[in-house]
Amino acid sequence: MAKKPAAKKAPATKTAPAAAVAHDDPDFVLHSLQEEFNAAKRFDASEDQLLEFYRQMLLIRRFEEKAGQLYGLGLIGGFCHLYIGQEAVAIGLQSALDGDKDSVITGYRDHGHMLAYGIDPKVIMAELTGREAGISKGKGGSMHMFSTEHKFYGGHGIVGAQVALGGGLALAHQYNDDGGLCLAYFGDGAANQGQVYETFNMAALWNLPIVFVVEDNQYAMGTASKRSSAETRFHRRGTAFRIPGMDVNGMDVLEVRAAAEVAFKHVRDGKGPVLMELNTYRYRGHSMSDPAKYRTRDEVQDQRDNHDPIERVKKALIEGGKSEEDLKAIDKEIRKIVAESADFAENSPEPGVGELYTDVLVEEY
Numbered sequence: 630m631a632k633k634p635a636a637k638k639a640p641a642t643k644t645a646p647a648a649a650v651a652h653d654d655p656d657f658v659l660h661s662l663q664e665e666f667n668a669a670k671r672f673d674a675s676e677d678q679l680l681e682f683y684r685q686m687l688l689i690r691r692f693e694e695k696a697g698q699l700y701g702l703g704l705i706g707g708f709c710h711l712y713i714g715q716e717a718v719a720i721g722l723q724s725a726l727d728g729d730k731d732s733v734i735t736g737y738r739d740h741g742h743m744l745a746y747g748i749d750p751k752v753i754m755a756e757l758t759g760r761e762a763g764i765s766k767g768k769g770g771s772m773h774m775f776s777t778e779h780k781f782y783g784g785h786g787i788v789g790a791q792v793a794l795g796g797g798l799a800l801a802h803q804y805n806d807d808g809g810l811c812l813a814y815f816g817d818g819a820a821n822q823g824q825v826y827e828t829f830n831m832a833a834l835w836n837l838p839i840v841f842v843v844e845d846n847q848y849a850m851g852t853a854s855k856r857s858s859a860e861t862r863f864h865r866r867g868t869a870f871r872i873p874g875m876d877v878n879g880m881d882v883l884e885v886r887a888a889a890e891v892a893f894k895h896v897r898d899g900k901g902p903v904l905m906e907l908n909t910y911r912y913r914g915h916s917m918s919d920p921a922k923y924r925t926r927d928e929v930q931d932q933r934d935n936h937d938p939i940e941r942v943k944k945a946l947i948e949g950g951k952s953e954e955d956l957k958a959i960d961k962e963i964r965k966i967v968a969e970s971a972d973f974a975e976n977s978p979e980p981g982v983g984e985l986y987t988d989v990l991v992e993e994y
């Protein structure tokens with residue numbers, strides 16, 4: 630059974646004027662995290678940390694470009710949803726996790742979240758191409774990758790289902806008292822699903838350690854969020870459940886990381902769930918089979934030219950004294966890692982027929 634939720638704080642009395650400002654406002658909890666975040670909106674990264682963010686985001690970008698090529702060559706079967714444009718979200722958030730304790734769950738646009746853990750790109754590319762050496766033995770593919778070693782619980786194709794499963798992961802953290810939190814990502818389209826709000830209710834009621842993250846990339850398949858959502862300021866959607874919201878620029882890794890620090894601390898302090906809205910953009914179609922005719926080229930170009938998360942960090946590194954040559958050398962090194970992952974995948978065998986019968990049913994409870 631879940632533990633009892635923490636008792637609600639009594640309203641402040643007139644004898645405590647400093648706290649009274651906050652506690653006299655019954656909605657303080659709903660905007661307190663945004664206020665804290667607004668006070669220091671960008672993470673103060675060291676040069677090494679900035680360089681690491683740059684490398685990690687560039688690895689996702691180059692990996693996804695290569696995955697797109699392999700898909701074009703017929704080496705990746707089924708669906709393939711690329712994460713290009715959204716790199717700062719996974720890197721900014723997951724760089725703030727406690728890798729030994731925290732869990733992550735997401736939808737089918739999951740390659741970037743795997744790479745953000747530092748998992749070997751070879752086993753991820755082998756998974757995309759359905760090879761035995763893949764992280765899920767080639768049986769999950771692009772949409773259903775797992776790494777229980779890293780507490781990464783997929784990779785889910787049913788829109789919104791990962792939110793309810795994330796609630797379960799958070800309940801497990803609380804029940805086992807392991808000090809971990811669950812980071813549950815979902816899209817702007819998924820945000821209109823009923824099960825999301827059922828999970829919000831239970832998570833708030835039971836004070837679960839969960840951070841809900843709406844990756845608002847502005848589209849759900851071919852539908853712009855403003856055409857499908859009555860409230861596109863997704864961070865407000867926890868209000869009815871008294872879940873504090875945070876509105877974050879998901880194209881700026883330093884902003885994402887600063888927001889992560891505030892949100893994770895709140896949850897780790899036992900104060901219950903947080904809802905983060907990460908405003909971002911996907912440069913490519915919904916999946917590889919989408920020509921994205923529902924938006925203009927100019928719209929995409931404007932995002933690439935003026936909001937690109939990798940270019941933003943590159944500019945900061947150059948201002949901090951790195952040369953174009955230094956950064957080109959990093960790009961070359963990353964392209965090599967990605968090319969090697971593709972070679973590895975192409976040269977790995979497909980799973981044997983016997984694998985059809987493994988990992989299908991849990992045999993013992």
Ligand SMILES: Cc1ncc(C[n+]2csc(CCOP(=O)(O)OP(=O)(O)O)c2C)c(N)n1
Pocket residue numbers: 738786787788789815816817818819820846848849850915
């Ligand atoms: C329950 C369910 N309904 C519909 C679909 C079909 N579908 C797949 S992706 C998608 C759009 C989801 O968009 P969003 O949540 O914004 O995520 P994004 O693709 O932008 O990352 C839909 C409707 C599905 N997979 N599952």
Ligand SMILES: [Mg+2]
Pocket residue numbers: 816817818844845846847848849850
């Ligand atoms: Mg979307």
